[in-house]
Amino acid sequence: MDTKFKITKNENSKISEVDFDNIPFGKIFSDHMFTADYKDGEWGNFQIVPFGPIQIHPACLALHYGQSIFEGMKATKSYSGDPLLFRPEMHATRINASARRMAMPEFPEDVFVEAIHAIVGLDQKWIPPAEGSALYIRPFMFANGEYIGVGPSDTYKFVIFTGPVGPYYPKPIGLVAEEFYVRAAVGGTGEAKACGNYAGSLLPTELAKQKGYDQVLWLDGKEYKYVQEAGTMNLFFVIDDVVITPATDGAILKGITRDSLLAILDSFGYKIEVRPITIDEIVKASKNGLLQEAFGAGTAVVVANIDRIKYKDNVLKLPVPEKQKVANFLRNEINGIRSQKKADEFDWIVPVKAPEAIKA
Numbered sequence: 001m002d003t004k005f006k007i008t009k010n011e012n013s014k015i016s017e018v019d020f021d022n023i024p025f026g027k028i029f030s031d032h033m034f035t036a037d038y039k040d041g042e043w044g045n046f047q048i049v050p051f052g053p054i055q056i057h058p059a060c061l062a063l064h065y066g067q068s069i070f071e072g073m074k075a076t077k078s079y080s081g082d083p084l085l086f087r088p089e090m091h092a093t094r095i096n097a098s099a100r101r102m103a104m105p106e107f108p109e110d111v112f113v114e115a116i117h118a119i120v121g122l123d124q125k126w127i128p129p130a131e132g133s134a135l136y137i138r139p140f141m142f143a144n145g146e147y148i149g150v151g152p153s154d155t156y157k158f159v160i161f162t163g164p165v166g167p168y169y170p171k172p173i174g175l176v177a178e179e180f181y182v183r184a185a186v187g188g189t190g191e192a193k194a195c196g197n198y199a200g201s202l203l204p205t206e207l208a209k210q211k212g213y214d215q216v217l218w219l220d221g222k223e224y225k226y227v228q229e230a231g232t233m234n235l236f237f238v239i240d241d242v243v244i245t246p247a248t249d250g251a252i253l254k255g256i257t258r259d260s261l262l263a264i265l266d267s268f269g270y271k272i273e274v275r276p277i278t279i280d281e282i283v284k285a286s287k288n289g290l291l292q293e294a295f296g297a298g299t300a301v302v303v304a305n306i307d308r309i310k311y312k313d314n315v316l317k318l319p320v321p322e323k324q325k326v327a328n329f330l331r332n333e334i335n336g337i338r339s340q341k342k343a344d345e346f347d348w349i350v351p352v353k354a355p356e357a358i359k360a
């Protein structure tokens, strides 16, 4: 594969400073980043450069009006040491769905995927070898027009950087079902990976932490009745041997992990229901002893066991992680597929093909 990217290699690699047995999430960055610029109606200036600060103007539109979107994906190593990507085309498609919602230009999906191959190929030594660890990949796009005025920018920057990560939530997590604050309403921006969605979630999440929980369980913005998602995870519940996840309704992010887990569950013959689910149904199932499991699913967390859910005066207690059989089975399957220890019957795994210029 040849490349249209201009490549400037980092001559001062920081990899020898990294303790791969002890990686804090999101704080270590690999040696290179990919950048591209949008101006005069098209994307160009495709480059791979040493990772470092980006200069922006004080009037940078993204800082003022929030036109900024991102993706989160992971590269892993196979048990034999080959770098692998997981469903990269789905991330390329989703960033463009986010772009359309935020009145931003779409990024060419073939260039997105090629850039991921190039950047991961170049920094493949940064992929941690342990199962459950990965090279986190952060593609993002922001409006960098240099003027004040509410309206879509006429210039944008697209960047991809990466960094090694260990497991996200090593312990089971507790959620508080939020009765006042709202993450997203139908018709809003909840289905886009738009930065403002996350900013709006910070205060309620801090309040949940003050109560001794890890994340907010978001309810719908109209009736505060239907379960949406939590933090950066889609949610699953196992009630009376049926695995239930909320149907995406425009306010819930269409998680790629969610989609993958549903496919695995289906192929193993689990009973699945994808439908609106109310918090009252979950409380009732818990009271009747039928709530067997609850877990979150997302690129960062993979599969996170939930051990407590607070709603009003009820604190629903869930079985200890070892007894959450479906969650543990799914984590094992998806990590196994990602390390090629298990067969990839869905064709999700894409071996990294670095351009010739990078191998040189």
Ligand SMILES: Cc1ncc(COP(=O)(O)O)c(C=O)c1O
Pocket: 072, 229, 230, 231, 232, 233, 234, 253, 254, 255, 256, 257, 258, 297, 298, 299, 300
């Ligand atoms: C709000 C939100 N929900 C769900 C998810 C899970 O999505 P995915 O499995 O694609 O990472 C994420 C993470 O991307 C997220 O930010």
